[in-house]
Amino acid sequence: MSPHRVVVLVLPDVVAFDLGVPGQIFGGARDAADRRLYRVDVCTPGSAPVRSASGFTVTADRGLDLLGEADTVVVPGVHDRALIDRGELPDGVGEALRAASARGARVMSICTGAFALAAAGLLDGRRATTHWLHAEEFRLLFPPVELDPGVLFVDCGDVLTSAGVAAGIDLCLHVVRADHGSEVANRAARRSVVPSWRPGGQAQFIDRPLPAAGDASTAPVRAWALEHLDEPLDLRALAGRARMSVRTFTRRFREETGASPGEWLLRQRVDRARRLLETTDLPVDQVARHAGFGTGAALRQRFAAALGVSPSGYRTTFRSAG
Known part of the structure; x- marks a missing residue:
């Protein structure tokens, strides 16, 4: 059986921590025989280099076409003001996300990655979350979304969103647990030296x-x-x-x-x-x-x-x- 294909979509000004979370958690999910249960790949719009919010450049071998092969798509958080201030996505990203979702891929976001899912129309009429610092900006841009900024993550089945930074770990572990059970998720958590479980409804640590x-x-x-x-x-x-x-x-x-x-x-x-x-x-x-x-x-x-x-x-x- 082939590993579940996870594709991480890297957008401009990607948050470095968020970018690393899917590979760390899904990459650490193994069965009892230590076989990998997920394959994690990265793509960028046009397979072009993308500058991260931390100052380094992310390169990828594939472009948005890779989303067509994904079982799960993960959009990490970004600091891109075009997206957060105006809801603008790079060319082709909205279409690619919608196509992946329509094909049956599970779509996830970490932190402000929810802005990308909302801009693509995937969160309309759904409950979702994002980093509490950006809740008001999100509400102004995407009024059709039922935003709940007080939780760590929201699971709507085929579309999932998480709050800021470390909440992405909670979401990815939640997905591993839903896919393969607590034993596999606990092993992945121990490999990353993180708590194995925090409930999605737990409150964000709001300042x-x-x-x-x-x-x-x-x-x-x-x-x-x-x-x-x-x-x-x-x-x-x-x-x-x-x-x-x-x-x-x-x-x-x-x-x-x-x-x-x-x-x-x-x-x-x-x-x-x-x-x-x-x-x-x-x-x-x-x-x-x-x-x-x-x-x-x-x-x-x-x-x-x-x-x-x-x-x-x-x-x-x-x-x-x-």
């Missing part, structure tokens, strides 16, 4: 301007709450500990964290449960109590909603990557 800490900060209450996650934590009690009204506390809390107190507490409790599942053999009911969920049923519901997997499923996946 939010925070007010100076000072006397009115909620930071001391947050620090106290982290030490008492296994206890009932009432909003009114938290506000009282901060010597604020509930309204002021909630507003200040959101300014400082980008989330409501309830949302923040849920994230911390899920994270506590995740760490306990990774590092202990505690039964799920005990993990639930230590993380402040009370019951195993409550933990399962919240954990699945946050991460898209059950606590036991998460523990199994994590342990199998060890």
Whole structure:
């Protein structure tokens, strides 16, 4: 059986890290006999040299015709202002991407590579993501796309998009896992010395301007709450500990964290449960109590909603990557 053909389309001002990710992850995916499961090739428009955003030149032996042989097409991120500011693609790129998709090839983007897929019309009416820094530019250029800049990647089956930089690793590992299972994906992750799994719905690490800490900060209450996650934590009690009204506390809390107190507490409790599942053999009911969920049923519901997997499923996946 021939390896699955992955073709990486290199566009002007390509991001060097993004360019290297498909070859590293797909190239590291091997079966139990150490046979490669993917073949990764690179093409450029007109097979012409392309300058990267890091200052070196990328050369390729093939042009856009190679997309006609691809089982999967990957478009890495770019810093090209013609594309990001105006949605302009090099000649022939939109047509080649549309033809590959129509033929049945899976099409993926990393970071701002989503601009190329959107410019080609492949994301119209679909949910997609890109680097959060470019979300507003993307929305202005491509209003038909349902942009979700708060996640690591979006899988629409035949078209997949990821957030910035390292999220491309998560997307490629997700594809390997979907194609060949967790064992192969975990081996590819270990080969690259990266985490084997982060859920697509996990939030991007978005830079939010925070007010100076000072006397009115909620930071001391947050620090106290982290030490008492296994206890009932009432909003009114938290506000009282901060010597604020509930309204002021909630507003200040959101300014400082980008989330409501309830949302923040849920994230911390899920994270506590995740760490306990990774590092202990505690039964799920005990993990639930230590993380402040009370019951195993409550933990399962919240954990699945946050991460898209059950606590036991998460523990199994994590342990199998060890």
